[in-house]
Amino acid sequence: MERINYLFHRYYEQTATDEEVRELMELLKDPSQDARLSAMLEQQWEGLVAADPRFTAAEGLPVLNRVLGREDKVRFLPRLRWVAAAAVIFLGGVTAFLWQQPAKKSQQAQVIMPGSNKAVLTLADGSSVTLDSTGKQVIRQGNTTIMQSGGQLEYTTNGNSNTISYNTLRTPRGGQFHLTLPDGSAVWLNAASSVTYPTAFTGADRTVKVTGEAYFEIAKMANKPFRVKISETTVINVLGTNFNINAYTDEPFTNTTLLEGSIGVMTGNNQQVVLRPGQQARTTGTDVKVLDNTDIDQVIAWKNGAFNFDGTDLSSVLRQLSRWYDVDVVFEGKIPQRRFGGAIQRNLQLQQVLRILEKMDIKFRMDGRKLIVVQQ
Template sequence: MDEIYFQSLLDKYRKNEISAGELSELTAAVNTGVYDETVKASVQASLESGEQQWDKTRQQVVFGEILRQIEAEAPVRRIMPEKRRWLAAAAAVLVILTIGWYTVNRLKTGQVRDNQVAVQDVAAGRPGAVLMLANGSKIVLDTAGNGTVASQAGVDIVLNNGALAYEHGALDEAGAEALNTVLTPRGRQFSIVLPDGSKVWINAESSLRFPVQFSGKERQVQLTGEAYFEVAENASQPFKVLVNNKTEVLVLGTSFNINAYAGQPRAKATLITGKVNIRSGKAAAVLVPGQEASIAGDITVVDNADINKAIAWKNGAFDFNNTTIEELAAQLERWYDIEVTYDQHISQIPFGGKISRKVSLKTLVRLMDGTGLDFRLAEGRKLIITERK
């Protein structure tokens, strides 16, 4: 990759115009260390240009937190020279935090304050789930080792480095009747390869129910919460997702995201590739790539949907662009397994920015300190969001 192309990727990233493929290229290039000076110049220019609107004290806080995270994740690493420490921090800022914690224009911008009560930090969520077999028995996958964790109807259920796969030999009709469920509690997410080879990433506080073997005219699964699907193509056996027992998403071979948490006013289905048919009551719609369906009895189709935002969780990030405080609070509650309270009069204020889902809650709170709102941790795994006075 030449310097000009690398710089173009940096510019796209800063403007939130980068594609998933380009982001992978950028991340890989940053990790080589070849472009350290370019990264350093870009981050420094952004911090000083007003895109961030942080003063020198704020910059030091951010870099300090990033360095602390780097060292915490690699406790046996030798201490880096100061130059390498700064460049590592700059690279981490690039990957962890999109330049621009912007918004809250209706609120006054406050100064950096150390107003956090000395409470225990909350770790970020991690891979984990509970597998419920057809007989009702449960297996906690967080603590299970690699290998076969169960067998049903001629199918071996295999765990391999945090991902579950169903491996079967000859078709057993009993497999179609044996239903398994993967449940992810708050603070967990998980991935699974279904019996037909389809891949599913399941977000926190969600569940996916499916047969041990697919038979008949269609492949049907049941979803609550949120999941991203990459469906194996099989024209003779369409794939159907039954969402909250009321909405059907029918596909042949495609990739898409469904967000349908209980309590949300509308469910969302975002199509990445392929084609899907959606039915909800008497309403129906067909999506093509780049479209998103907003579902609540009726179906509203949005063109040019923000695909990167829809699948950011699957790629290890929070994308809060055009997200209300109410929606932000729900995401944080699910991922950190906490309770979030906020002033109702700020619940619909649009937020913005991106941040890694790997950071601890205390780090996330400090990074949000420059937004014009107060984010305060309290005892009992609570986060309180208020308007800054």
């Protein structure tokens, strides 16, 4: 079961070797794996059919049979909609789309894959360690031990230290990472973000600094408040709670959204606004506005592996895509006035996402890693 799952996703992500492809194709013909294969295909279906709904079950069946080298109907896919999903999967997503609409090689856009777990850790001495989803290592700094396992980084402190040193974890565009701080608090970093923190919380409080977007789950320590510094004018005061901060410099506002507990948002005029769960503090400079009944699912969709574009304008949508897929966005002419709805999984290739957005009468073209919005 584990081997099929591994091979399945390697093939779908277009990273399988020729030997792995042959192994997968043999396993697909094994009747004992029918239930497992059907479940995997059903799980992939929603994102794939949304990416290209023109790919119907009737088209999918002969394509899948050709891939498997079989003339009979596919035994392990009793539902026709799974057949269409399988055809898209086994032709590699975008490849299936191009198969339906042949084009010269010069016209085929570069396949842009989604972001992944990757970051750079800057240590107290200024040295840097590159982290990715495959890494497994132990790093020691004085009394602090740092353990990396895939896309997670965890700090533990052994004994007391009178020396305060700082580390910075920074994700590039197209990256994300999960960090456990020395006090047990958890931080999820979105793309193009950073968090700077001490390797041990030895003072009267626990203060970290954030850029970009981060989701926090704070370990409760009543005698040692947690503080997040967003800018020179905005600080979040925390006791024990879950919240999300979106503080990208290219966004018009800094949004702090509370899921559980209680936090105070303090601006440069020394005024503090206390939030209740479900509220969002929207700050610009020293001004802060509290919004009620915030769509929490939309706010933390990125952490849960999705984009949620409900009520989002085109510029905001493209800023999110630019950070996650590491592409530059260029507008030809005026920016189309559109607002979107719905959610899209973040594991799709960029071209699949763009085909969904084009249903809102927005046209795109790719030039290398440049995404061009075409004037209508």
